[in-house]
Amino acid sequence: MIKVNVKKKLKGYKGDFTLDVDFELEKGKFLSVFGKSGHGKTTLLRIIAGLEKPDEGYIEFNGKVYFDSNKKINLPPQKRNVGFVFQDFALFPNMTVYENLAFVNRNERNINEILKKLEIYELKDRYPSTLSGGQKQRVALGRALIRNPEILLLDEPLSALDESIRLKLQDEIKKLHNEYGLTSILVSHDKKEVFKLADRVFVLENGKIIKQGTPRDIFIEKDISGKFSFYGQVIDIRPAGIVNIATIDINDNLVEVVVGNDVKIGDSVLVGVKGFNPVVKVISLL
Amino acid sequence: MDISNIDWIPFWLSLKLAVMTTVILVFIGIPVAYFLSYKNFKFKTFLEALFSLPLILPPTVLGFYLLLLMGKNGWLGKIWEKLAGHQLAFHFEGLVFASIVFSFPFMVYPLISGFKSVPKNIIEASYTLGKSKVETLFKVILPNMKPAILTGITLSFAHTIGEFGVVLMVGGSIDGQTKVVSIAIYEAVEQLDYSTAHIYSIVLVVFSFLTLLILYLLNKKFEVKI
CATH class of the missing domain: 2.40.50.140 (Nucleic acid-binding proteins)
Known part of the structure; x- marks a missing residue:
């Protein structure tokens, strides 16, 4: 169970607003934070990962407190067991595919297993600069998973990719989420993607959750009787x-x-x- | 003039001075540049301006103050005399100290632009993967800014080899101690010993060119594609 209740003042391009969210997420769930850009989606993810500090609030992961403004607890990202996948991959350019994973965890069997699962085993000695976008994001996914994170945070991971690759990787993410029993949060502004992957959706607008439910509840409006x-x-x-x-x-x-x-x-x-x-x-x- | 009569010690001194200065500057420059690049603190702009001073001050001004600082009555000079038993000014150690101050911006500024060129998200990725700041510095940040490190090393080294005014002010021209090659050339010219000046100069030109050539070749090799 993950509990998040945080507030943080943000500067948007249309003026200041406060990110103010309060939610709980059960283990194994796939949550999507949906909304337009500039409404605090990525910041929320970065706060959970410990890359940014909320003004006040509380974050708890499976009974372990990550952040508590009252008790002045703020675990650095290193101490939080999260996997973060960045929009622009953030692979280490000085390391090969294999080394990118080995940097996190030297267990050779695990690395090879995950490389094979993501169909990038053949690329293991290549440097990131020689890979395509889709391949890079597979490496980034593998790198995030090799640490067995308690939560996988995906910050618009597929938005830089072509449609066909995006569809394929959506399937892969769904598969990995199920196989590894992950708890995941996906930031996205792509309805199809959210519909395909998430079992719960928040719509974030000006820092507030204005709607939540299953993708069906959120995206299929009820005022039309036809199905x-x-x-x-x-x-x-x-x-x-x-x-x-x-x-x-x-x-x-x-x-x-x-x-x-x-x-x-x-x-x-x-x-x-x-x-x-x-x-x-x-x-x-x- | 017979080439075997040439005193090679000034070359050796210049080389020793440049290598020591550069090595020490790498160790000082990396933490200083790291903090100036990534941290925000009160006196940051003040420090940036201060560190750039050697770039615009005439070497004689810098040398003059360093001489006061390192001389018998300067506080650094006094401390050094107690510790080492001899004066800091007019000794090789004094030259090293002065060169570090003089070449400081030539190491720190390339390093700062190097630190700033490393994408923020790969640093954050390393943190979310559980790596400490120190491990991230050595395994992620520094390896991805090798060209900047090399530029810092090249500039500091070249600048120290070519140093004249500061060395003359704080070191004088003591044989085997502070008479580096740039000063040896000046002296030879003053004594109208043009052949010695020629030999020193041409060796310095060839040596400098080869050093730069090697470093630039290395730089090409180190360029990391992102």
């Missing part, structure tokens, strides 16, 4: 007689839908279907 709905963005509107036809981008699928006058280009919209049952057909993607 079939998608988020999309209006990229074009053209008049067609007395109605307007909008071109909407739903995760790279473009659809044309008749809309009213209240929809503008650039709007985020929920496209739903009412009144008939959608047909689902299995297709094979290239």
Whole structure:
């Protein structure tokens, strides 16, 4: 069980605000902190890891106090058993893939096992500068896991990667989370990713948790009765007689839908279907 | 003039002085640059300005104050005389001390830019992986700023070899003690002994060029891709 209750004043680009969160996370859960950038998501993760100090509050990991402003306890990151995966990988450029892991834990069998599991065993003697983004992030994941962390903190780990690699690594992260019985917190602004990985979501806005629940609770709005709905963005509107036809981008699928006058280009919209049952057909993607 | 009559001791002194100065400066420079790069404290700007002084002061000004400090009546001179039994000024140790002060910014400033060039997140990654600040310094930070370390070493070494004014002020020109090659050249010219001056100078030019060449070649090799 992880308990976090912290406050910290932050400077946002739209003015100062206070990060103020209070939550508990059970062992084995996958939590996602979702929200736009500049609302304190990464800071929250850094506070949990001990890289930043909250103004006040309390952090406890499985009965061990990591931070307590009343008792003036503040364990440095070294003493907190966390695995942190950075957005831009943060691999040690002076060490090979193998050495990046061995720096943490010299157990050769563990290193080889985890390298094989992440399918990067063949790259073990390569330096990070010679790897692709996806490969780098696999190394970073392996390095974070080799210490058997009590919690895995993922700070937008896949946002620097191509879509196809991102999808594959999402599967890998999910697999590792389950296999190692990890407790994980993922910071992300990608709904698909959160939906796929998390079993619990916080929406963070101006430092506060404004919504929480399962991804289903959060992302599927209840005011549409049809079960079939998608988020999309209006990229074009053209008049067609007395109605307007909008071109909407739903995760790279473009659809044309008749809309009213209240929809503008650039709007985020929920496209739903009412009144008939959608047909689902299995297709094979290239 | 026969080349076998040349007194090579000034070269040996210059080399010894430069090597000792550089080695000591590496050990002083790394912690100083580390704190100036990563810590924020009250007198930081004050210290930065102070450490840059040797860059703009004429060597004679620096040498003059160092002479007062290290002379018989200077506090450092007094302490040294008690400890070592002889004066600090006009001795080789005095030259080493003066060179350290004189070459200090040439070591510290390259190191500071080196420290600042190391991405913050690899340092933080090391901390979250349980590594102490000291281990992170030696295994993550320093290995990823080798070119900066090498630049600091090169500049300090070259600057000490080429030093003249400060050495003359605090060391005088004592054979086998403080008469380094730059001073030996000056003296030879003063005595119109141009052939000796020529030999000293050309050896110094070739030596300096080779040293720099080797260091720059090494620097290429050390460049770390991030």
